[in-house]
Amino acid sequence: MTDTALSVSRSSVERRRVLADDATARLERMFEIRGFEERLNALFATGAIHGTTHLAMGQEALAVSLASELRPTDLVTATYRGHAMALALGMNPRAVLAEIMGKSEGSTGGLGGSMHVSDDDIGLLPTFAIVGAGLPVAAGAALAFQYRGEDSVAVAVFGDGATNIGAFHESLNLASIWKLPVVFLCDNNVYGEYSRINLTTPIEDLHLRAASYAMPAEVVDGMDVTATRAALARAIERARTGGGPTLVEAKTYRFAGHSRADTAPYRPAGELEYWQERDPLTRAREELVAGGATVEQVADLERSVGAALDEVIELVEALPDPVVADMFNNIWSPLTRKAGS
Amino acid sequence: MRFRQAIVAALEDEMEADPSVMVMGEDIAVAGGPFKTSEGLLDKFGPNRVRDTPISEMAFTGAGVGAAIAGLRPVIEIMFMEFLGVALDQLVTGAAKMHYLSKGALSVPLTVRASVGSGTGFGSQHSQTLENWVTATPGLTVVTMSTPQNAYGILRAAIQSPGPTMVLEPRNLYAVRGEVQRGAAGLVQLGRAEVVRPGTAVTIVTMGQMRTAVVESVEASGIDAEIIDLITLAPWDRATVLESVAKTHRLVVVEEAPESGGWGSEIVAAVTRELFSSLSAAPFRITTPNVPVPYSKALESRYLPQPDEIARQLTQYQSTGTVPAPWWVLEGLSK
Numbered sequence: 001m002t003d004t005a006l007s008v009s010r011s012s013v014e015r016r017r018v019l020a021d022d023a024t025a026r027l028e029r030m031f032e033i034r035g036f037e038e039r040l041n042a043l044f045a046t047g048a049i050h051g052t053t054h055l056a057m058g059q060e061a062l063a064v065s066l067a068s069e070l071r072p073t074d075l076v077t078a079t080y081r082g083h084a085m086a087l088a089l090g091m092n093p094r095a096v097l098a099e100i101m102g103k104s105e106g107s108t109g110g111l112g113g114s115m116h117v118s119d120d121d122i123g124l125l126p127t128f129a130i131v132g133a134g135l136p137v138a139a140g141a142a143l144a145f146q147y148r149g150e151d152s153v154a155v156a157v158f159g160d161g162a163t164n165i166g167a168f169h170e171s172l173n174l175a176s177i178w179k180l181p182v183v184f185l186c187d188n189n190v191y192g193e194y195s196r197i198n199l200t201t202p203i204e205d206l207h208l209r210a211a212s213y214a215m216p217a218e219v220v221d222g223m224d225v226t227a228t229r230a231a232l233a234r235a236i237e238r239a240r241t242g243g244g245p246t247l248v249e250a251k252t253y254r255f256a257g258h259s260r261a262d263t264a265p266y267r268p269a270g271e272l273e274y275w276q277e278r279d280p281l282t283r284a285r286e287e288l289v290a291g292g293a294t295v296e297q298v299a300d301l302e303r304s305v306g307a308a309l310d311e312v313i314e315l316v317e318a319l320p321d322p323v324v325a326d327m328f329n330n331i332w333s334p335l336t337r338k339a340g341s
Numbered sequence: 342m343r344f345r346q347a348i349v350a351a352l353e354d355e356m357e358a359d360p361s362v363m364v365m366g367e368d369i370a371v372a373g374g375p376f377k378t379s380e381g382l383l384d385k386f387g388p389n390r391v392r393d394t395p396i397s398e399m400a401f402t403g404a405g406v407g408a409a410i411a412g413l414r415p416v417i418e419i420m421f422m423e424f425l426g427v428a429l430d431q432l433v434t435g436a437a438k439m440h441y442l443s444k445g446a447l448s449v450p451l452t453v454r455a456s457v458g459s460g461t462g463f464g465s466q467h468s469q470t471l472e473n474w475v476t477a478t479p480g481l482t483v484v485t486m487s488t489p490q491n492a493y494g495i496l497r498a499a500i501q502s503p504g505p506t507m508v509l510e511p512r513n514l515y516a517v518r519g520e521v522q523r524g525a526a527g528l529v530q531l532g533r534a535e536v537v538r539p540g541t542a543v544t545i546v547t548m549g550q551m552r553t554a555v556v557e558s559v560e561a562s563g564i565d566a567e568i569i570d571l572i573t574l575a576p577w578d579r580a581t582v583l584e585s586v587a588k589t590h591r592l593v594v595v596e597e598a599p600e601s602g603g604w605g606s607e608i609v610a611a612v613t614r615e616l617f618s619s620l621s622a623a624p625f626r627i628t629t630p631n632v633p634v635p636y637s638k639a640l641e642s643r644y645l646p647q648p649d650e651i652a653r654q655l656t657q658y659q660s661t662g663t664v665p666a667p668w669w670v671l672e673g674l675s676k
């Protein structure tokens with residue numbers, strides 16, 4: 001096991017970079033995401049945070065895999081279920097938590113909240129709270145890359161439920177006809193809100209939908225970092241080298257409810273337990289131990305990540321709220337272009 | 342040149358001036374546009390910059406947002422304003438929030454052009470103006486046009502504008518001819534209303550294709566009205582309107598839209614609040630009746646406020662200081 005200092009306090013670009021070739025860093029990040037969301041849940045439960053939040057516990061492997069394959073110059077559109085993606089892609093836990101707690105230091109100054117974290121340095125647009133809305137925007141960013149002859153790639157991350165909205169179909173069609181450098185990454189966590197996929201969607205293998213658009217597709221076990229990285233690497237490489245879009249379906253499972261208030265009473269008996277046996281953290285831990293780390297080393301890593309997060313929480317809780325004037329800022333761009341720009 | 346050719350000229354001049362300007366929409370490239378507002382652009386600028394899209398308003402409006410964030414200045418064409426209905430999310434909830442949700446780090450220099458309005462016999466699903474779909478969104482600039490010259494200048498200014506801008510083009514005016522000065526001198530400043538005719542007796546605020554009808558009715562009635570073409574609907578030019586009404590003490594708004602929920606209510610409310618004690622009569626609005634746009638020429642020609650109807654209402658307002666009833670009330674057809 002390589003000895004990496006905790007990445008909690010590094011810059012977002014640096015946090016992205018360490019994931020590319022270091023399995024320990026990837027496991028550390030998965031610990032961070034899980035630990036972050038567990039603590040967040042507790043903070044909501046005590047009323048320390050208002051509003052709602054959408055956890056991605058169980059889906060950490062997909063976020064970390066994507067982050068490890070992307071350059072900071074690539075662009076990502078993701079969803080309201082976005083903390084895991086944001087932390088994986090490089091956002092600092094402090095910036096994410098400050099945003100969720102509505103603090104002025106948050107990534108959008110407390111104007112966005114849990115559903116709209118963003119970081120311009122790593123190409124993460126403010127995450128989208130409208131199902132499917134990020135897909136055409138990613139296609140458009142890909143159009144800009146293609147237009148200028150650049151080799152950057154855009155990735156749209158969305159859920160299984162989003163494959164039933166028009167924007168999904170229109171965006172795949174447009175990206176295919178124009179061969180745009182975009183990856184459509186469907187995080188199939190089996191549920192859209194409180195509805196299991198079989199109640200809303202006539203197929204459960206959503207990658208099949210790519211066929212209608214003559215688009216290559218991948219389906220992968222999204223709880224497995226190694227397999228997911230490989231599938232994403234192929235799709236990203238295809239986009240980077242002019243091969244056009246790919247639909248990647250990652251099979252995952254949402255361990256928590258849809259949002260804060262949801263206890264998920266609708267799950268069939270045994271389903272959660274089935275997926276918990278496939279917990280991506282367990283698998284990544286085992287892989288690291290198989291690679292030579294001791295069980296104690298891995299446990300130490302998890303503990304120190306948790307301790308660092310506890311410090312972040314203490315720090316963020318003490319941060320000031322935004323001032324009222326802040327909600328009047330950055331609404332309008334200037335109507336006219338400045339001379340020379 | 343014709344109004345529609347002024348649109349082409351504006352697109353051409355902006356594309357010439359800035360390589361990041363590109364256009365996309367349905368049938369706009371090979372066919373030159375359903376209303377010929379992009380004729381010749383494909384030949385001149387090639388298929389990378391002039392793109393026919395699938396019939397996918399959500400996809401290409403959203404793609405315009407993404408491309409704009411990533412550094413292009415896309416101009417997209419919504420053939421009929423009604424078709425924006427399926428893509429409102431991309432504009433209102435997407436484009437208009439990006440600047441806000443990024444602490445100003447992101448901007449969306451996207452231009453959305455849409456043909457609007459009645460008078461061309463397209464019936465109830467292709468003739469609405471629907472500006473109220475987009476005027477209640479802080480962050481989204483909304484402009485409209487009324488002459489070939491300002492069509493040229495407004496569209497160029499919209500494309501140059503750093504934020505998302507919705508351009509409403511009165512379809513009924515596409516064939517109108519007028520002088521157009523190209524180049525910097527032909528530009529129009531967004532956010533500023535145009536005083537079309539100075540006057541002292543009453544302020545008339547209008548826009549789009551109603552401008553011509555208002556000018557005609559004022560000439561016919563001989564009233565010394567100050568006519569203001571609002572041009573930018575959001576954010577609208579309060580200073581020019583308030584200054585005018587402070588001088589005339591009277592306000593009439595002439596709108597091409599159903600009475601309920603029309604943009605003129607906003608103007609009347611703001612003027613009433615700011616200038617209540619100096620008004621010499623109640624401000625009022627001349628609008629269309631609260632009906633869908635009818636198809637038959639005999640009916641469609643009554644739908645829009647006609648110059649003689651505007652003149653009748655203006656004359657009564659000026660001579661009695663009372664607000665006149667619209668024709669559909671006088672004729673007992675509706676309230």
Ligand SMILES: Cc1ncc(C[n+]2csc(CCOP(=O)(O)OP(=O)(O)O)c2C)c(N)n1
Pocket residue numbers: 079081129130131158159160161162163189191192193
């Ligand atoms: C257009 C739209 N319709 C409905 C909603 C309400 N909503 C929020 S999340 C959600 C479920 C989406 O499911 P899925 O795409 O599978 O993503 P997941 O939440 O599982 O990550 C719904 C219906 C919304 N935000 N946007």
Ligand SMILES: [Mg+2]
Pocket residue numbers: 159160161187188189190191192193
């Ligand atoms: Mg889902």
